Structures are given as C-alpha cells and as structure tokens.
Amino acid sequence: MTYPLPTLTWEMSEQETFSSPTIFDILTSLNNIFTSASYWEVKNSSLASTGSSDHYLEVGPITSASASYADQRIIFAGGANPNTMASYYTQVSDRLMINFCPDITNRTQTAADWKTADPFDGADIPGTGFVQLGTSYSSMSRIHAITCQEGVILNLRRGIGNNTAYPFMAGALVDPGHSNGGDANNRRWILASQGGGTTYSPFGTWNSSTHAAIPQTSANFFLKNTSTTSNYPHAFVLKTSTNSWDSNVVCDTAHDIEATLSSFRDILDDQGYLVLPSTRVVSGNPKSSPSLMYGFLRQIYFCINARDRESGQSSDGENIFFVWGPVQDEASSPADSFMVTNFS
Numbered sequence: 001m002t003y004p005l006p007t008l009t010w011e012m013s014e015q016e017t018f019s020s021p022t023i024f025d026i027l028t029s030l031n032n033i034f035t036s037a038s039y040w041e042v043k044n045s046s047l048a049s050t051g052s053s054d055h056y057l058e059v060g061p062i063t064s065a066s067a068s069y070a071d072q073r074i075i076f077a078g079g080a081n082p083n084t085m086a087s088y089y090t091q092v093s094d095r096l097m098i099n100f101c102p103d104i105t106n107r108t109q110t111a112a113d114w115k116t117a118d119p120f121d122g123a124d125i126p127g128t129g130f131v132q133l134g135t136s137y138s139s140m141s142r143i144h145a146i147t148c149q150e151g152v153i154l155n156l157r158r159g160i161g162n163n164t165a166y167p168f169m170a171g172a173l174v175d176p177g178h179s180n181g182g183d184a185n186n187r188r189w190i191l192a193s194q195g196g197g198t199t200y201s202p203f204g205t206w207n208s209s210t211h212a213a214i215p216q217t218s219a220n221f222f223l224k225n226t227s228t229t230s231n232y233p234h235a236f237v238l239k240t241s242t243n244s245w246d247s248n249v250v251c252d253t254a255h256d257i258e259a260t261l262s263s264f265r266d267i268l269d270d271q272g273y274l275v276l277p278s279t280r281v282v283s284g285n286p287k288s289s290p291s292l293m294y295g296f297l298r299q300i301y302f303c304i305n306a307r308d309r310e311s312g313q314s315s316d317g318e319n320i321f322f323v324w325g326p327v328q329d330e331a332s333s334p335a336d337s338f339m340v341t342n343f344s
Contacts, residue, residue: 003179054079056114
C-alpha cells in the first residue's frame with residue numbers, strides 16, 4: 001500500500017438501549033449494530049444458545065467493503081464462567097471482555113471457541129488477550145459504534161442522566177507518518193479500552209476543568225495503559241520489530257491543550273475550516289520519558305464543548321464528523337470529547 005494512507009469513511013450506528021442488561025442483552029445489541037454496519041459484520045457468535053450463562057460475539061470487516069483489512073477480528077465475550085478465557089488482564093465475571101487480533105491468517109479451527117486457551121491460536125499476528133470494557137452489566141444502558149473500513153469505535157454508557165461512558169477502539173488506526181510503518185500496510189494496529197474502576201472512569205470525570213492535564217499527567221485519560229488490573233485503562237500498539245504488543249502506550253495531543261487558551265482553539269480557523277490537533281501515539285510517558293513515537297491516530301482528534309453522537313454535515317448533506325465523548329444528555333453541559341472526521 002502506498003503512502004500516504006487512504007482517507008477512512010466513518011459511519012455512526014443507531015444507539016442500542018437496554019435496562020439492567022445481561023451479557024446476552026449487550027451482545028445482542030452489538031449484534032444488531034454490526035449486522036447493520038457497512039464495513040464490519042458478525043463472523044461467529046453463541047447468541048443462538050439463549051439458555052447459556054456466558055456468550056461471545058466475533059466480528060470482522062466485510063471482505064467486499066474492506067478487502068485489504070478483512071483478516072481483523074474482535075471478540076466480545078463474558079458471562080458466568082469467563083475464567084477459562086486467555087486474558088492479558090484479570091477477567092471479571094460481570095464485565096464485558098474484549099480481545100482483538102489484527103490478522104487471523106493461519107488461525108486454528110478451534111479458535112472460534114472463545115474459551116480455548118487462546119482464541120487466536122496460530123494466528124500470524126497474536127491477539128491482545130482479553131481486556132475489560134465498562135463496569136457491571138446491570139448498570140449499562142446504551143451503546144453505539146462508529147465504524148470505518150479499518151477500525152471500530154464503541155461507546156458503552158451508563159444510565160440516563162449519568163454522563164459516564166466507557167470507550168473502546170481497535171483497528172489499523174495509527175498513521176506512522178512514513179512509508180515504512182511496517183505492520184498493516186504502513187499502518188499500526190491499536191487497541192484501547194476503558195475499564196470500569198471508579199478511580200479510572202475518564203469519561204465520567206473528564207471535563208473542561210481537567211482537560212489541560214490529559215496530555216501529560218492524567219491517569220483518567222482512557223488512551224493510556226495504567227495497570228494490569230482488569231478495571232483500569234488499557235492501550236496497546238503492535239510492535240512490528242518483535243511481533244508483540246507494547247502495553248505502555250499513551251495517546252495525547254502533543255501538549256498543545258492548555259486551559260488558558262480560547263475554548264475555540266481547536267475547532268475553526270479564520271476561514272471557518274476545522275483545524276483539530278492531531279492525537280499522537282507514544283510509548284511511555286510523553287512528558288517525562290517517552291521511548292517510542294508510533295504515529296498519530298487516523299482522523300481521530302481531541303475537541304471540546306461537544307456532546308456524544310453530535311454530527312456535522314457538508315452543504316450537500318454528507319457526514320463530515322461525529323463526536324465521541326462523555327456527555328450525551330441535553331440537560332448537561334457539553335464536555336471534552338473526541339471527533340472522528342471523514343477527511344484527513
């Protein structure tokens with residue numbers, strides 16, 4: 001694949017809602033989302049076995065829509081008996097667990113069983129292992145996805161009136177900035193998932209009064225791997241040199257977010273064009289001891305004063321951006337968020 005990378009086309013799903021859900025309910029909602037998506041689809045699931053107490057859903061790109069990236073797989077799983085899962089972190093029985101493999105080439109036949117020793121056994125590129133997204137099933141109320149040809153973003157939310165969200169992303173979503181990026185046809189693979197610990201609920205505590213700390217110091221920023229404890233944030237980038245996952249990853253905005261600047265600093269230029277700060281992906285603490293610079297998130301930017309699921313259209317009605325953030329309810333003030341765009 002030549003460089004620069006092609007522009008991704010993002011689309012936002014309908015929002016699925018539920019009340020006091022089980023793992024079956026959450027995975028059924030995810031099944032609905034991926035069944036309706038243009039670029040991703042359900043590959044395998046256990047949802048037909050309604051009497052079971054544990055379930056999985058495996059999704060991947062639609063070959064006809066994403067031919068060059070069709071070997072990615074994400075497994076969403078959980079239930080009463082998750083302890084036989086291969087897990088990078090300690091698994092929790094009442095949490096949604098997620099595993100990502102960028103390339104399942106040569107994966108063994110038993111891999112469709114999410115409880116095998118490694119669901120991606122034999123794959124040319126190893127899976128991340130299972131990590132947690134969100135807190136207990138029963139407190140979740142809404143979920144939606146933003147998907148493109150090469151990656152998936154989720155926002156799993158708590159109850160109405162509670163501006164706490166648990167974000168997730170996976171895919172070939174890092175632009176290395178040069179034509180020798182190595183993996184994923186000059187892309188880099190990333191997984192980031194927010195656990196459900198009260199101390200590390202970034203979208204629950206992430207707001208306009210704390211955003212200045214996010215690039216350098218805040219453990220609340222979800223794109224940061226803070227611990228091997230299951231309910232902490234997790235972020236990985238695949239290292240081509242060793243074919244292994246770097247689990248010491250932080251994403252920030254190159255230290256250009258400061259509380260003293262105008263609230264419109266990262267939105268518009270003098271001609272009315274969106275000019276958003278790139279979100280860089282580094283290994284180690286980007287302020288005090290960075291060790292590797294992996295690149296920038298592709299068409300994913302930091303923005304402020306926005307609500308989750310807001311979108312913008314061009315004059316001819318084409319979607320040009322979607323907001324992905326903590327605050328959705330109209331009764332609450334907008335807050336710091338991410339914006340995905342359909343332009344580079």
